[in-house]
Amino acid sequence: MLLTHTGGLTVTGFSGYKQTDKIPTTVQILNGETPANTEAVFVDIKPNTEWRYSGGGYTVAQLAMEDVTGLKYPEIMKKYVLEPFKMNHSSYEIIHSEKIQNQLTFAHDANGKLLEGKYNLYPEMAAASLWTTPTDLAKVVIHTNNIYHQIDEPLLNANSAKELLQIHKGDWGIGYDVTDHENGIKSFSHTGSNEGYKANFLGLTDGRGILLMTNGDNGTRIMNELFYSVSNLLNWSEFPVEERQVQEIPVSFKNAYYGTYLLVEEEDLVTLLDTKSLKIENRDQEMYMTYGGFIKSMKLFHDIEEENDNVFFTLTGHEFTLSEDKNGTKTVTFYGRKYIKTD
Numbered sequence: 001m002l003l004t005h006t007g008g009l010t011v012t013g014f015s016g017y018k019q020t021d022k023i024p025t026t027v028q029i030l031n032g033e034t035p036a037n038t039e040a041v042f043v044d045i046k047p048n049t050e051w052r053y054s055g056g057g058y059t060v061a062q063l064a065m066e067d068v069t070g071l072k073y074p075e076i077m078k079k080y081v082l083e084p085f086k087m088n089h090s091s092y093e094i095i096h097s098e099k100i101q102n103q104l105t106f107a108h109d110a111n112g113k114l115l116e117g118k119y120n121l122y123p124e125m126a127a128a129s130l131w132t133t134p135t136d137l138a139k140v141v142i143h144t145n146n147i148y149h150q151i152d153e154p155l156l157n158a159n160s161a162k163e164l165l166q167i168h169k170g171d172w173g174i175g176y177d178v179t180d181h182e183n184g185i186k187s188f189s190h191t192g193s194n195e196g197y198k199a200n201f202l203g204l205t206d207g208r209g210i211l212l213m214t215n216g217d218n219g220t221r222i223m224n225e226l227f228y229s230v231s232n233l234l235n236w237s238e239f240p241v242e243e244r245q246v247q248e249i250p251v252s253f254k255n256a257y258y259g260t261y262l263l264v265e266e267e268d269l270v271t272l273l274d275t276k277s278l279k280i281e282n283r284d285q286e287m288y289m290t291y292g293g294f295i296k297s298m299k300l301f302h303d304i305e306e307e308n309d310n311v312f313f314t315l316t317g318h319e320f321t322l323s324e325d326k327n328g329t330k331t332v333t334f335y336g337r338k339y340i341k342t343d
Contacts, residue, residue: 001047002057003175004168008045011038011056014128016120016195023094023123026063030056051170055127062126073125084155085139090132094121104131107196108216110290110297115196128194134211141203141211144176144188148205165205181238198223204238218297224315244313246301249287257322258282261332261339278332278339280322289314291334 001007015037017023024036032040041056062073069076074092082090089103096104107115122128147154147161154161165173165186172178176188185206192199198219203209210230212223231239263276279290280300287300298314313319321333330341 002054002061004051004170004172005053005057006048006051006169006172007054007057007060008043008047008049008052009041009054009057009060010044011041011059012053013055013193014038014122014124016122016128018120019117021121023121026059026066026123029059029124030063048169051168051172055124058127059124062124065126081155085136085143087132087136087139090130090136092125092129092131094123094125094129096131105215107194109196110217112216112218119197120195122194130192134213137201137211137213138209141201141209142207144203145205145207148186179238183237185238187238200227202227208234208236220316221298224317244301245304247304249300249302249312251285254282254285254287256324257287257330257332257341259330259341259343261330261341264338264340278334280332287312289320 002009017035017037022035024033028034029036029038030041032038038056041054041059045052065076066073071079077092081087091100104119106118107120109115143155144164146152147156148165150158150161156164163174165176165178165188167173167178167180173188176190179187181187185204187202187204189200189202192213196217197213197215198217199211199213200223201209201211210227212219212226214223228239228241230236232241257280259280261278261280275291281288281290281297283297283299288297289300290297298316300312300314300320302309302312308321310323311319311321318334322330323333324330332339332341
């Protein structure tokens with residue numbers, strides 16, 4: 001359940017630590033103790049009843065693996081995954097030698113500015129600390145297919161292979177977002193979203209795949225365009241390109257909704273993300289949405305065929321509803337969550 005995000009555990013993701021910060025232990029992270037910068041990880045939903053992405057759950061798995069093997073997590077992954085997959089340019093270490101430092105691409109924020117310290121550190125290694133290259137990540141796609149089809153001395157046996165891409169709640173397998181397509185092919189994918197880095201990879205069980213890695217918070221913008229351009233060029237029927245005609249958003253509407261919005265807390269609210277606030281900003285007279293570490297400075301568009309004048313979308317495919325009540329209070333609704341304008 002931990003690996004399918006159905007364990008009912010809290011804490012979606014992690015923001016990392018500056019190079020000068022004191023780094024917490026795994027136990028301190030799980031307990032939400034200083035110097036950890038996230039809340040405690042605990043079960044607040046009955047396990048196996050709902051899907052909710054939980055980096056906290058993967059951190060529990062990290063600690064369990066270390067306790068069982070007596071090894072540090074980077075050693076475990078090197079011995080059982082990276083070396084067998086011949087991922088020679090990948091590591092889960094958070095502290096790097098000078099030689100490795102010279103091979104890293106450094107992180108940039110949404111304004112293109114180099115992150116303080118060049119990149120953040122992530123002691124939540126299972127969830128957020130894989131350093132890799134597109135070539136090495138392609139080997140994950142290849143070996144996942146080998147495991148699934150039980151060819152070329154697969155790392156897992158047939159029973160484990162079947163479970164790996166079996167769809168559970170939330171269309172999630174073991175560690176992968178999994179889709180069964182009408183042509184009988186499965187796709188398996190995962191995004192990457194650390195401070196200053198955005199990535200995405202997808203594999204299909206017929207051997208195809210695409211890997212996109214960027215060292216900027218705006219990487220999602222170009223990744224989506226590249227993905228669907230490749231899909232369209234190669235005629236991938238599983239991912240048809242959707243074309244939408246947009247119309248100009250009135251200036252008066254834009255000016256009314258620029259600002260910061262805070263989450264209205266509600267009981268039993270289960271959503272993809274834990275973000276407590278969002279911003280709508282004016283960039284060259286256009287509306288841009290910033291939503292935590294997931295959507296950073298994405299332009300809002302309005303589909304000309306959309307019947308609701310208050311519904312907008314980003315190039316990530318997410319939709320936001322901007323509205324105003326009878327008292328003049330402006331709100332943004334996203335994934336069932338309501339945010340109220342505070343300025």
